[in-house]
Amino acid sequence: MQVIEHPVERLHTALRSTRKDLIETYQQFSRAEKTLLEEGLLPGNSLFNPITIHSNSDWIPAHPEDPQDFQSFYINPYRRSPSSGHNTIYIQTIGSFGEGAVVAVQYVEWLKDYCQAFYYGLVVKLLPPVTVASTACSFRINDNTHNLQLHAGELLNFLKKKKPRDAFCIVGITMIDLYPRESWNFVFGQASLTDGMGVFSFARYDDNFYQRSYAGRLKKNIKLKQGDYSVFENYYTPPITSTLLLRSCKTLTHEIGHIFGVKHCQWLNCVMQGSNHLEESDRRALDLCPICLRKLQSAIGFKIADRYKALLHWIEDGAASSGQNSKPTQAFQEYKHWLYKCLRILEGEKS
Ligand SMILES: [Zn+2]
Ligand SMILES: [Zn+2]
Incomplete structure (x- = not known):
């Protein structure tokens, strides 16, 4: 395993920049915000770890x-x-989202609320769900995974035609x-950054996807007819587990990050790191490193503590509810403690 350790001075320059006007806007962060951002760059700090490379198939050596x-x-x-007339992120669900309509609707609501906390200051709205048939898109059976x-x-x-006028972006x-x-x-997703849109699949975030027993495999002798979408009726969808929720929150916020113009992060462990495979995607953090956080903050203009509190509220709100359809936030517990640590630094401020 290789650890990517940049000299602290290089990370500082990547955060603050060398341009006088950008150094001045950096100074507008509060003292506590600067403490969080800068301490996060120091080797061995407890909040932001370095990136680790585990094999040549990881994103950085491959790209x-x-x-x-x-x-x-x-x-x-x-x-x-985003601008005042274009500050809404629209999410369009395509096809079925889980067995049982109630769970599926809730799952998509959780995703929406998570995005709204992550992109704090923007509005996130769900468009009415559409069936695969109504997109009129082509489809096939994968030769390997069936x-x-x-x-x-x-x-x-299809999404381009659906994009509302006040959209910052639309994601399917x-x-x-x-x-x-x-x-x-296959592809996990595809985006058109200039058009502010993307489409992403969570199919491969199902723990069973690569198993021979995967329930989404079709029988070999099935013949598809383009235009006949009946094969999608009652087609398998993954169970909504805490891990699936975490992976889909991570993917969705990563991909929307690209629409803001944030490229793959090579500085510190960060949700904007590129990933070539699921294991690498699971390894990356749920949130932004200090450098990517400044990028997002400059595009939206939030107080860092307000954003962290909104994310924390999203996790705790789920833990507080109970019953069959409570939000499965078990996989977010480590993130919750991380958010508390960040908030302790941000709220240590007296000035
Ligand atoms: Zn990416
Ligand atoms: Zn980053």
Whole structure:
């Protein structure tokens, strides 16, 4: 295992930048906010760990590129920022989201609320769910895994037509696997950053996806007819577990981060790290490192503590409810303690 340790001075420059005006806007963070951001860059600090590389199939060795510091994010003329007329994130669910309508509806609500806390200051709205048939997209059975897949590019064309005028972005989510073109095995998602839209599948976040017994495998002799969407009726959807909720919250916020123009993080363990496979995705943090946090803060303009409190409220709100449809937040407990630690630093402020 390789640990990527940048010199502290390099991380500081990536956070603050070298441009006078950007250093001045950095000074507008409160003293406690600066303490959190800067202490997080020190080696051995308890909040933000370095990135670790476990094999050559991890994202960074497989995709060498320049890291994006705050300044290069800020000056990118093509990045999108929310504005007063375009400050809503729309989520469009495509196809079924779980056995039992109540659970499916709740799960999507939890995702929406999580995104709203993560992108604190923006509004997140759910569009009425649509069936696969109503998207009129192409589909196929994967030759290797024998599960149904939807054509990601055609779903993006569908979303483009659905995008409301006040949207900052529109993201489509589905429990059905995706493919970008015939020659590809699958894709987790596809986005058009200039159009402010993306479509993402959570199918492969099912713990059983790669098992031979996976219930989404179809019988080998099934013949599909394009345009006949009846095969999607009663098609398998993964059970809504705490792990699935965590993985889908992580993916959705990561992908929306790209729509803001945040590139893959190479600084510290961060939700914006690239990932090539599920194990690497599970390894990355749920939240942003100090450098990516400054990028998001400059695009939206929240107080860091308010955002952390909203995320904490999302976790605790779930723990407080009980019964069959309570929010499964067990997988978020470590994150909860992390948020408390950050808030203790932020609230140590007296000035
Ligand atoms: Zn990414
Ligand atoms: Zn980062």
